[in-house]
Amino acid sequence: xxxxxxxxxxxxxxxxxxxxxxxxxxxxxxxxxxxxxxxxxxxxxxxxxxxxxxxxxxxxxxxxxxxxxxxxxxxxxxxxxxxxxxxxxxxxxxxxxxxxxxxxxxxxxxxxxxxxxxxxxxxxxxxxxxxxxxxxxxxxxxxxxxxxxxxxxxxxxxxxxxxxxxxxxxxxxxxxxxxxxxxxxxxxxxxxxxxxxxxxxxxxxxxxxxxxxxxxxxxxxxxxxxxxxxxxxxxxxxxxxxxxxx
Amino acid sequence: xxxxxxxxxxxxxxxxxxxxxxxxxxxxxxxxxxxxxxxxxxxxxxxxxxxxxxxxxxxxxxxxxxxxxxxxxxxxxxxxxxxxxxxxxxxxxxxxxxxxxxxxxxxxxxxxxxxxxxxxxxxxxxxxxxxxxxxxxxxxxxxxxxxxxxxxxxxxxxxxxxxxxxxxxxxxxxxxxxxxxxxxxxxxxxxxxxxxxxxxxxxxxxxxxxxxxxxxxxxxxxxxxxxxxxxxxxxxxxxxxxxxxx
Numbered sequence: 001x002x003x004x005x006x007x008x009x010x011x012x013x014x015x016x017x018x019x020x021x022x023x024x025x026x027x028x029x030x031x032x033x034x035x036x037x038x039x040x041x042x043x044x045x046x047x048x049x050x051x052x053x054x055x056x057x058x059x060x061x062x063x064x065x066x067x068x069x070x071x072x073x074x075x076x077x078x079x080x081x082x083x084x085x086x087x088x089x090x091x092x093x094x095x096x097x098x099x100x101x102x103x104x105x106x107x108x109x110x111x112x113x114x115x116x117x118x119x120x121x122x123x124x125x126x127x128x129x130x131x132x133x134x135x136x137x138x139x140x141x142x143x144x145x146x147x148x149x150x151x152x153x154x155x156x157x158x159x160x161x162x163x164x165x166x167x168x169x170x171x172x173x174x175x176x177x178x179x180x181x182x183x184x185x186x187x188x189x190x191x192x193x194x195x196x197x198x199x200x201x202x203x204x205x206x207x208x209x210x211x212x213x214x215x216x217x218x219x220x221x222x223x224x225x226x227x228x229x230x231x232x233x234x235x236x237x238x239x240x241x242x243x244x245x246x
Numbered sequence: 247x248x249x250x251x252x253x254x255x256x257x258x259x260x261x262x263x264x265x266x267x268x269x270x271x272x273x274x275x276x277x278x279x280x281x282x283x284x285x286x287x288x289x290x291x292x293x294x295x296x297x298x299x300x301x302x303x304x305x306x307x308x309x310x311x312x313x314x315x316x317x318x319x320x321x322x323x324x325x326x327x328x329x330x331x332x333x334x335x336x337x338x339x340x341x342x343x344x345x346x347x348x349x350x351x352x353x354x355x356x357x358x359x360x361x362x363x364x365x366x367x368x369x370x371x372x373x374x375x376x377x378x379x380x381x382x383x384x385x386x387x388x389x390x391x392x393x394x395x396x397x398x399x400x401x402x403x404x405x406x407x408x409x410x411x412x413x414x415x416x417x418x419x420x421x422x423x424x425x426x427x428x429x430x431x432x433x434x435x436x437x438x439x440x441x442x443x444x445x446x447x448x449x450x451x452x453x454x455x456x457x458x459x460x461x462x463x464x465x466x467x468x469x470x471x472x473x474x475x476x477x478x479x480x481x482x483x484x485x486x487x488x489x490x491x492x
């Protein structure tokens with residue numbers, strides 16, 4: 001299959017750079033075609049301009065190239081270090097500029113039974129996406145009662161709001177914690193774990209987010225119907241299954 | 247008091263620009279001193295460079311200026327349109343570059359009873375912060391069972407992870423929804439509501455996040471002690487009071 005890696009780290013000697021290199025080799029060895037958008041190396045313009053909000057026409061060449069890569073891909077991997085509990089600015093600016101009106105949002109019709117093609121439907125329907133994230137903190141710091149916030153909630157705005165929004169199925173993230181404590185043995189184990197995830201990109205069950213236009217939400221208020229997960233509030237209400245099963 | 251407004255919108259004719267103008271006037275009329283970091287107008291460099299990770303010395307002049315503004319301020323307002331469920335890339339890049347090691351993180355000592363000065367303690371202790379956010383979606387879309395995710399959870403990574411982390415108290419956000427449907431009467435009502443929030447910046451109760459080093463967390467795993475909010479998981483576990491009271 002075709003795999004696009006959208007990558008954001010400024011240091012070519014970083015752990016992220018090494019893992020990107022490993023991932024490309026692993027995927028190519030398995031017969032996949034790989035493209036990489038190395039945002040720092042591309043000197044990606046991360047600032048959405050006033051003239052780009054919202055324009056259907058006159059997109060810049062850099063945006064069109066990234067949209068073509070997304071349309072080409074069967075699976076998109078977003079690889080980045082967790083900086084201040086989200087993706088680096090340069091990658092956020094990639095989303096803001098590449099997800100143009102009519103491509104990333106504002107797709108489909110609005111009616112009494114549909115509210116546009118989004119959250120499970122859209123331009124990128126049929127594709128899969130996975131985050132590949134490094135963090136300096138310990139895994140326990142990101143656990144369900146960890147002080148940094150549970151990782152599945154920290155990543156929800158990206159998983160649900162950026163990847164699932166235009167239609168991609170979202171695989172559980174590949175996480176590397178405590179990146180300051182790395183040695184050869186640990187790095188080898190991480191590569192092996194990553195390799196398993198890359199080998200199973202096509203078969204790993206996605207996070208079971210609820211689809212917008214399939215009966216779970218009242219339109220146009222877009223709240224869960226009272227009989228759906230009654231009493232449940234917050235991010236976890238938008239999952240078919242309780243988060244403990246994820 | 248001294249108020250710093252960190253502002254990110256590229257269009258000087260936008261609703262955000264009008265609200266910024268209103269806020270400055272309201273604050274100055276009340277006798278406060280106001281500085282504005284208008285990130286687009288400043289052509290802020292949003293890309294953290296490899297050479298900036300992590301350096302204690304040799305900060306660039308643009309970073310030092312922003313750090314001085316933060317130290318000068320009693321209250322910091324971050325004003326932005328919600329793009330893809332978070333702050334614009336240019337503002338994220340402001341955080342990444344201005345929050346240097348020894349200023350925004352890596353402050354204080356690590357021991358059996360402390361894990362650095364963070365989450366309620368740090369360089370910005372004693373200051374208050376508030377988000378001022380516009381969104382195109384309806385308020386119901388961001389309600390506790392709304393499809394975009396509950397707004398208090400969407401903003402948690404910013405509130406807790408960016409504002410509370412270096413020590414600021416965080417006020418409830420000022421939100422404007424459905425920005426595409428604006429007329430003179432609604433704009434006037436929004437300004438009045440905003441004015442009330444600006445008039446009470448010094449007295450509004452902050453979001454009751456738990457302090458890291460005051461007994462609620464086990465160190466160094468940094469998980470809530472079993473007797474604290476037993477059974478509660480996710481972002482809401484890090485509040486002293488149940489979120490329904492917020």
